[in-house]
Amino acid sequence: DTAVSQTxxxxxxxxxxxxxxxxxxxxxxxxxxxxxxxxxxxxxxxxSYNNKELIINETVPNRFSxxxxxxxxxxxxxxxxxxxxSAVYFCASSPYxxxxxxxxxxxxxxxxxxx
Amino acid sequence: AQSVAQPEDQVNVAEGNPLTxxxxxxxSGNPYLFWYVQYPNRGLQFLLKYITGDNLVKGSxxxxxxxxxxxxxxxxxxxxxxxxxxxxxxxxxxxxxTPLVFGKGTRLSVIA
Numbered sequence: 053d054t055a056v057s058q059t060x061x062x063x064x065x066x067x068x069x070x071x072x073x074x075x076x077x078x079x080x081x082x083x084x085x086x087x088x089x090x091x092x093x094x095x096x097x098x099x100s101y102n103n104k105e106l107i108i109n110e111t112v113p114n115r116f117s118x119x120x121x122x123x124x125x126x127x128x129x130x131x132x133x134x135x136x137x138s139a140v141y142f143c144a145s146s147p148y149x150x151x152x153x154x155x156x157x158x159x160x161x162x163x164x165x166x167x
Numbered sequence: 168a169q170s171v172a173q174p175e176d177q178v179n180v181a182e183g184n185p186l187t188x189x190x191x192x193x194x195s196g197n198p199y200l201f202w203y204v205q206y207p208n209r210g211l212q213f214l215l216k217y218i219t220g221d222n223l224v225k226g227s228x229x230x231x232x233x234x235x236x237x238x239x240x241x242x243x244x245x246x247x248x249x250x251x252x253x254x255x256x257x258x259x260x261x262x263x264x265t266p267l268v269f270g271k272g273t274r275l276s277v278i279a
Contacts, residue, residue, distance in 0.1 A: 056210075093255060095211075095269045108266055142210055155201050156267060158210035 055079050056159040058143050064165045065133055073128045073162045075143030083107075084126035085144040085156065086118060095142070101126050130164075138166045169194050171260050173270035180248045181278050188243040188273045190258030198260050200241040201267070202232055205255040214256075217241060228252070248277045 056077045065071050077084060085108075086098040099118045100108035106118070115131045130137060143159040170193045180186045192198055199218055203211040215226025222234045232243045241258060258270040 093205075093272045095257065095272070097266050100266065144211075155213050155216050157213065158203075160210045161208075 056143055056145055056157050058159040058162050060162060062163050066167055067133055067135060069133050070131045071133060073141055075126050075159055077124055077145040079145055079157060081145040081147050082123055083146045086128050087142040089140040089142060133166045135166050138164055169265060169268045171258050171268050171270040173258055173273045175273050177274045179276045182250055183247050186245050186248040188256050188275060190241045190270055191239050192260040194260050194262045196262045199263055201259040202243050203257045250277045250279050253277045
């Protein structure tokens with residue numbers, strides 16, 4: 053059984069388009085995250101939700117809007133895509149708020165390419 | 168501000184030799200420390216963690232890490248490297264009520 057799943061795995065789109073990435077976890081965790089991994093493999097947190105409530109919102113353009121319909125899902129919607137948005141986006145979940153002692157469980161990633 | 172440093176971008180080691188991937192951290196209070204591994208085109212997989220207790224932590228795939236409070240380090244080690252260990256390794260730290268901060272990653276290459 054997949055613990056943290058993301059769809060789609062690959063996403064190729066043109067500048068200016070709007071796209072969404074979906075994430076689901078079946079671990080019963082209360083906290084979910086979105087991370088961006090750039091071409092140099094640097095991993096940076098974007099958002100964190102605890103039980104559907106936004107708790108972390110790092111310096112991310114407001115073109116990025118997370119939505120959590122329930123605590124098992126955290127979707128990422130991106131408006132007006134730009135070339136610099138090309139990256140791999142990882143969803144993660146954790147039983148604890150913020151860092152916590154439990155670590156985080158990552159999804160397989162969504163490779164977004166903006167042309 | 169919290170930070171994690173992985174001073175080596177790349178570590179090369181011969182198969183069968185011991186390996187070390189270095190990590191130092193800066194966290195206020197008691198740290199929660201983690202190692203993750205990323206294989207090509209895959210997500211991050213949890214390897215091991217230090218929360219409290221014994222300074223030597225054992226994890227998956229024969230890896231271990233040693234917590235050194237005085238040196239603020241949490242180096243990842245394995246006594247005998249395998250070619251299949253070749254991957255990207257991330258160290259991460261948190262104070263428990265702050266977001267997890269990741270190092271920039273170290274690419275391990277094990278040569279047969």
